[in-house]
Amino acid sequence: MGRDLRAYIPQVKLPQIAKLEPLAKIPTITKGRYWRLLSAIYIAIFLVRLAFSIVTITFRHYVDVSDTVYAILVAGSPLAEFATVLFLGPFIDRHGRKPALIGGLAMGAVSLFALALTKDIWLLFLANMLHGVAAAAILVTSLATIASYAPPESRGREYGVYDFVNLLGYLGGFTLGFILLDAFPGRVENSFIIAGMLAVLGLAYAHWNVREDSFGAKSDPKQPVTPRKLWTVVSNPYVSVLAALWFVVFMVMGSLVTFFPKVYNTVSDSGGAISVSILGAAVAFFVSQFFFGKLSDKHGREPIMLLGVGAYGAIALIVGAAFLADPAATPLALYGTLIVYWPVLALLGLVALAFAPAALAALADAAEEGAKGTTMSIYPLVISLGYIVGPPLFGLASDAGGTGGIVAFILVIAGLLGALTIVRMRLVAAGLARIARAPAQAPVLEQKP
Numbered sequence: 001m002g003r004d005l006r007a008y009i010p011q012v013k014l015p016q017i018a019k020l021e022p023l024a025k026i027p028t029i030t031k032g033r034y035w036r037l038l039s040a041i042y043i044a045i046f047l048v049r050l051a052f053s054i055v056t057i058t059f060r061h062y063v064d065v066s067d068t069v070y071a072i073l074v075a076g077s078p079l080a081e082f083a084t085v086l087f088l089g090p091f092i093d094r095h096g097r098k099p100a101l102i103g104g105l106a107m108g109a110v111s112l113f114a115l116a117l118t119k120d121i122w123l124l125f126l127a128n129m130l131h132g133v134a135a136a137a138i139l140v141t142s143l144a145t146i147a148s149y150a151p152p153e154s155r156g157r158e159y160g161v162y163d164f165v166n167l168l169g170y171l172g173g174f175t176l177g178f179i180l181l182d183a184f185p186g187r188v189e190n191s192f193i194i195a196g197m198l199a200v201l202g203l204a205y206a207h208w209n210v211r212e213d214s215f216g217a218k219s220d221p222k223q224p225v226t227p228r229k230l231w232t233v234v235s236n237p238y239v240s241v242l243a244a245l246w247f248v249v250f251m252v253m254g255s256l257v258t259f260f261p262k263v264y265n266t267v268s269d270s271g272g273a274i275s276v277s278i279l280g281a282a283v284a285f286f287v288s289q290f291f292f293g294k295l296s297d298k299h300g301r302e303p304i305m306l307l308g309v310g311a312y313g314a315i316a317l318i319v320g321a322a323f324l325a326d327p328a329a330t331p332l333a334l335y336g337t338l339i340v341y342w343p344v345l346a347l348l349g350l351v352a353l354a355f356a357p358a359a360l361a362a363l364a365d366a367a368e369e370g371a372k373g374t375t376m377s378i379y380p381l382v383i384s385l386g387y388i389v390g391p392p393l394f395g396l397a398s399d400a401g402g403t404g405g406i407v408a409f410i411l412v413i414a415g416l417l418g419a420l421t422i423v424r425m426r427l428v429a430a431g432l433a434r435i436a437r438a439p440a441q442a443p444v445l446e447q448k449p
């Protein structure tokens with residue numbers, strides 16, 4: 001193969017390499033420090049995601065502009081995030097995690113307070129761009145930290161918890177957003193101030209509790225910080241197919257987040273009722289992410305990812321069948337048809353969430369020492385691309401085909417996910433993709449007598 005491979009993909013046995021790193025070089029970290037570090041990351045991520053999600057709900061009520069202008073305003077964040085990610089991964093591989101994490105949290109808080117100070121379109125656009133830079137810094141550094149410190153045998157679990165705190169922040173932020181709209185009618189700027197205070201709390205907690213060790217190889221400090229290193233990582237087919245899968249997933253997520261307020265306003269106009277339904281999903285989601293993350297540690301990433309993709313495919317087929325039964329149905333009428341089968345759809349939705357922790361852990365498995373930041377930066381990169389591409393395509397499908405266009409969008413997404421999953425499984429089974437050279441260099445938890 002031209003180079004030694006350290007055989008870590010749990011479900012595929014690759015040739016054992018001849019030279020192993022001496023055990024003496026593997027750093028140790030006490031369980032107390034390990035849990036303090038990761039819990040600080042989780043809590044800070046939850047608080048800032050909570051803050052950002054409040055604004056997702058309330059911002060549309062703050063600006064009186066056309067849908068086109070609003071779309072441009074919102075696009076400032078993912079565009080800035082995309083541009084930042086191109087350089088941020090190599091930057092943190094050279095200079096460490098904490099400076100970028102603290103800087104990102106600080107910029108996030110500033111961007112939220114800035115929204116409350118003006119209604120000027122250009123200033124709001126700049127605030128959203130600052131928000132995008134902050135989101136990139138927070139996401140890349142937290143993912144790279146987990147990749148460095150979580151050992152392979154528990155990496156799926158840790159990314160399951162990470163996914164949970166992220167989505168719990170989304171759900172909690174949506175809930176608070178609707179409640180704040182009811183609590184402060186005509187004073188939407190109050191929601192931005194509250195969101196900014198939550199972000200400051202996350203900043204303070206991370207500052208006092210995140211302690212970055214010297215663990216982990218850093219890249220050559222003489223090398224320039226350019227996107228070239230990112231391209232080198234993406235050229236690995238094992239990584240590129242994962243990136244394509246995540247891109248398709250976040251096309252769906254971007255569409256859901258963008259059109260979420262409109263959908264819920266159609267089926268319910270009570271902020272309290274919406275809040276109850278949102279929070280009802282949180283407990284189930286936590287159980288699923290922790291459970292499926294552990295399963296991927298035990299049985300391998302590929303089977304669990306395939307389980308999640310298969311569940312989404314089943315949802316798409318049910319939606320398609322309901323549409324074919326009444327092609328003239330409006331989206332609201334289709335919703336009324338599908339809600340009858342909510343237990344089945346809810347179960348499939350829960351299983352579909354299996355994809356996330358397994359796929360994140362698979363990306364971390366592929367990260368080489370000295371390039372973990374760069375590798376994990378691919379995740380926010382495809383988030384940005386998915387949020388940029390997905391909502392416009394969904395909107396075009398809806399405008400052009402109505403209910404049929406929406407159903408077609410769902411079915412095409414299912415087909416893409418299935419095809420890419422098959423391609424990736426074939427790559428892994430054939431051993432064609434490059435994998436992490438030294439997953440064993442994750443810190444070993446020190447066992448105290």
